[in-house]
Amino acid sequence: MASLEVQTLAVEAIKADFPLLSRVQAGRKIVFLDSAASAQRPQAVLDAMDDYYSTTHANVHRGVYAIAEEATRRYEEGRLAAGRLINAPNPSREIILTKNVTEAYNLVTYTWGRKNLQRGDVVVLTESEHHANIVPWLMLKAEREIEIRYLRVNDDFRLDLSNLDEVVRDAKFVSVTAASNVLGTITDLAPIVAAAHRAGALVMADGAQLVPHRPVDVQALDLDLFGYTGHKLMGPTGIGVLWARAEILEAMPPFLGGGEMINDVRLDSFTTNELPWKFEAGTPPIAESIGLGAAIKYLEAIGLDRIAAHEAALTDYTLNRLTETFPEIEIFGPPAGADRRGGVISFKLGDIHPHDVAQVLDEHAVCVRAGHHCAKPLMRRLGVNATTRASLYLYNDEHDVETLIEALVDVKRMFQ
């Protein structure tokens, strides 16, 4: 039996920070293995948002009274934290707060895409993208007849970079996931960014599955645009982050129109506000920005290096326990011990359908995701309709994994 020797985090103490993790379902404590879909929130995040609503709520960038000033300050602090987390060079101007990463992508395709792409222009994506980084481009393709090329996924579940220069040739925009929400692979961004820049393209990476788990530095990665979301890193839902270099954002037309995003409005014209508010029409997600800031402080206090080490050890432990207990299991991702591998573990247990697996797991209060994970092109590449996905985070430990294993034994008993 595999053993977990690296105990890098005091998981018991961390679990105690999360009210939901003490919930008991039909006599069993919740085992939450679906953080890749949405993580749980520590009390500190809930408190920060409650405190804002109880003491400081007012609309931002409007009132001159004290609590409105305070609300604005706290809202903008969330933005600065969002930039600090990814080492954005100029967060007060370059961090746009959106609803989620999906909105960040739609903002980019709608504004940058419509301004810069014409018929026949090339955009490069990968086969392992979430629908959020495919469908907005397909919508643009339907309107503009742009060409979309894809980097393929190899049988080792990594991107095929053997013909990288050929794929990105003449491309104007390259948009890739930084970590797969299905395979657990962490993309080797450096060669992709270098090839894209050689071809004269801008590069955007989707950090939704990476930022909560690994230290990220958009400057060191030499990226042009980057997106991530709050709720996967223990912040609230309804807030996402788009970072882009200021000159890119300056040249982009606005996205949603309305209050806040304007400098002046007349009956027949308007001028836009300066960055970042040019892209933030209407009353923004104020409490959510404050909650995001609190989540980032929580992440920073524990340390992303330690979280990464804990997850790597627990991922190896889980992969080993799954493969030694279930010889028939098929795991769609790199094996134990692999580099650039996160704690997202997609699998198929013989012929048992993922929905049936997840349903029986729920009886054990084990929460996993079953389905296509908003990555249908990747599912087709893998030759499956759906997978079961267990995803690990800082509050999971080997006891959670053992409960998963026991529950899977029960699944087999039922369906075979």
Place this chain on the structure above:
Amino acid sequence: MAGLEDLYREIILDHYRSPRNRGELTTPPAIRVEGFNPLCGDEIVLYLEVADDIVTDVKISGQGCSISQSSASMMSAAIKGKSVVEVRALIRSFKAMMSIHEATLGEEGVEEIGPIDPDSFGELAALQGVVKFPVRIKCATLSWNTLVQALEEAATA
């Protein structure tokens, strides 16, 4: 909380392990319709042969969970040899059992389909427990929605 035994009744597992009317039919004369469950990626391919308003043959292929597969299997057994009118009535009753109260707008306004007698369902009644697992209702109704589409195509063919 509903127990798993409400969902995975023995008869459901039996149809899942040994699905009835599995396969394909030649088109034409058969009609081929695909159904998708966008939530989970399940897909079903339904082949339906209708002659003189009688469902003369039906085959099912595709992939899915035990609930969608067994529902499709039981449906195929239940509709084979039945008239189109009978099949439509069965669809309405099945959807009512799945708590999908499709209101039909009549002259007097909204008219709801009343409660149905599970005894008239035979094996299909085993799927009643699915209602306690709302996310799985779409699994159970996938083949039936596909059947509705197939009947519409048969009517216009």
